[in-house]
Structures are given as structure tokens and as C-alpha cells.
Amino acid sequence: xxxxxxxxxxxxxxxxxxxxxxxxxIVRTDEITVVELTRGSGVTQxxxxxxxxxxxxxxxxxxxxxxxxxxxxxxxxGLEPLFDWMNHYGVFWRERFANLRNLLKEIDP
Amino acid sequence: xxxxxxxxxxxxxxxxxxxxxxxxxIVRTDEITVVELTRGSGVTQxxxxxxxxxxxxxxxxxxxxxxxxxxxxxxxxGLEPLFDWMNHYGVFWRERFANLRNLLKEIDP
DNA sequence: AGGATACATTAGTGAATGCTAATTCATTAG
DNA sequence: CTAATGAATTAGCATTCACTAATGTATCCT
Numbered sequence: 713x714x715x716x717x718x719x720x721x722x723x724x725x726x727x728x729x730x731x732x733x734x735x736x737x738i739v740r741t742d743e744i745t746v747v748e749l750t751r752g753s754g755v756t757q758x759x760x761x762x763x764x765x766x767x768x769x770x771x772x773x774x775x776x777x778x779x780x781x782x783x784x785x786x787x788x789x790g791l792e793p794l795f796d797w798m799n800h801y802g803v804f805w806r807e808r809f810a811n812l813r814n815l816l817k818e819i820d821p
Numbered sequence: 822x823x824x825x826x827x828x829x830x831x832x833x834x835x836x837x838x839x840x841x842x843x844x845x846x847i848v849r850t851d852e853i854t855v856v857e858l859t860r861g862s863g864v865t866q867x868x869x870x871x872x873x874x875x876x877x878x879x880x881x882x883x884x885x886x887x888x889x890x891x892x893x894x895x896x897x898x899g900l901e902p903l904f905d906w907m908n909h910y911g912v913f914w915r916e917r918f919a920n921l922r923n924l925l926k927e928i929d930p
Numbered sequence: 931a932g933g934a935t936a937c938a939t940t941a942g943t944g945a946a947t948g949c950t951a952a953t954t955c956a957t958t959a960g
Numbered sequence: 961c962t963a964a965t966g967a968a969t970t971a972g973c974a975t976t977c978a979c980t981a982a983t984g985t986a987t988c989c990t
Binding site: 854855856866867870871886888889890891 | 965966970
């Protein structure tokens with residue numbers, strides 16, 4: 713069985729549309745500051761900082777402070793629990809599909 | 822840009838550990854009733870029914886009533902928004918992920 | 931130094947969430 | 961028919977969540 717905690721963290725973090733949009737924007741741009749992220753986000757700078765904190769806790773972003781700016785970048789490894797989870801349950805479907813295919817082969821030669 | 826609504830639905834639905842465990846159990850077993858799902862779930866039958874309602878709304882499961890039992894089975898296509906999202910933003914696992922996605926496409930009738 | 935800028939943090943608030951307990955509805959068994 | 965079983969639904973409750981407004985803490989600029 714997969715460890716549930718990291719998957720839950722990643723999923724819960726990305727489930728919120730605003731926070732996921734922040735993450736997506738960080739992924740698209742190589743590095744981006746908080747003010748830039750706030751611009752056009754529809755929420756306050758404080759809210760953005762809170763979302764960044766969540767993303768950081770989930771291992772989805774990393775920060776690089778430089779002067780009074782803080783540059784955020786995506787951490788690809790952070791998505792790994794999600795990938796593992798999907799890979800794990802995709803395998804189940806493959807097995808079932810293989811069985812179904814064999815079954816159909818037997819029935820209809 | 823991807824449509825955010827289905828991804829949000831799927832992610833929010835699978836983010837809860839209890840509900841995700843229910844889904845995982847449905848995936849592993851081919852078909853399963855509500856009493857069976859309730860057994861060893863740690864929550865009430867009512868709670869399970871509520872989780873099943875969420876899963877159904879998200880397109881992740883389908884039901885087959887038979888007598889006074891209702892059999893639930895997984896709907897692989899329900900995970901497609903999640904696959905699409907990861908395919909778009911999880912660029913780093915592109916190859917691994919593309920393979921998995923093609924696999925599911927074969928399964929999908 | 932003093933003001934402005936970038937970001938983080940806090941308290942407080944309304945809304946949503948997951949749960950239980952109890953009820954309801956439908957179906958099967960004795 | 962009556963009792964029991966499977967499942968859905970409801971009301972109520974405690975907790976969590978996302979947000980704002982305000983404040984705090986650096987850092988840069990003149």
C-alpha cells in the first residue's frame with residue numbers, strides 16, 4: 713500500500729483553484745516573485761503568501777530570496793506522489809483489462 | 822488553458838483520505854456493495870454513502886443497483902482530467918506519463 | 931535617516947467539509 | 961404480513977479553509 717500522507721498533501725494543496733493557478737503560473741515562468749504572482753490573481757498579497765506557504769509545505773515549490781524579493785520556482789519532484797498514485801492504480805486497470813481481454817478471447821475466438 | 826472545473830472536482834474529491842480509500846477499494850475489487858465498503862472503513866454507512874455520492878458526482882464511480890444492494894465500480898475515464906492536467910504541467914515526467922496515459926486510453930472503450 | 935517597496939504573519943470571519951445519529955425508503959426473508 | 965437488511969438522506973455539530981485587513985520585518989533608494 714502507498715503511503716497516504718504525501719498524496720493527501722499534494723492533492724489537498726492542488727485542489728484549490730486559486731492555489732493551483734499560482735502553481736501553474738510558477739511552472740510556466742521559470743522564476744517569479746510574489747508581487748508578480750499577486751498581479752492578476754484576484755486575491756490579496758497576503759493570500760498569495762499563504763498559498764505559497766502551502767505549496768512549499770507540500771514540496772511543490774522552492775524559494776530563492778534575493779534582496780527584498782523572493783523568487784519562487786516549481787519543484788517537479790513534488791508531483792511524484794501524485795504520479796506514483798496514478799501509476800499504481802493505472803496498473804490495476806491494466807491487469808483487469810488484460811484479464812478482460814483474455815476472457816473475451818476465450819469466449820469469442 | 823485547461824478547463825479548471827473538472828480538475829478541481831476530481832482533485833477535491835480524491836484529496837480526502839477516507840474518500841480516496843473508498844475509491845481505491847472500489848478500484849481493487851471489481852464490484853463492491855456499500856456494506857462491504859463500510860466494513861473496516863472506520864466510518865458510518867451514512868458517511869460512506871456521502872462519499873460515494875461525491876465520487877459519483879466527480880465521475881469516478883458508477884453504480885449498478887441489484888435488488889436491495891447497490892454495486893459500485895470504478896470509472897477509469899473519471900481520472901482523465903487528472904491525467905490531462907499532469908500531462909500539461911508535469912512536463913518532467915512526460916515520457917513515463919505519456920505511456921501510462923496511452924495505456925488508459927486503450928482500456929477506455 | 932526616512933520613506934517606500936517586497937514579503938510574511940496574524941486575528942478574525944463566513945463558508946465549506948466530514949462526520950454521527952436518526953430517519954426514510956425499498957427489498958428480501960421467515 | 962412482519963421483521964430485518966441495504967442504502968440514501970437529513971439535521972446538527974465541530975473543524976478546517978480561503979480570504980481580508982492590518983501589522984510586522986526586512987531591504988532598497990534618495
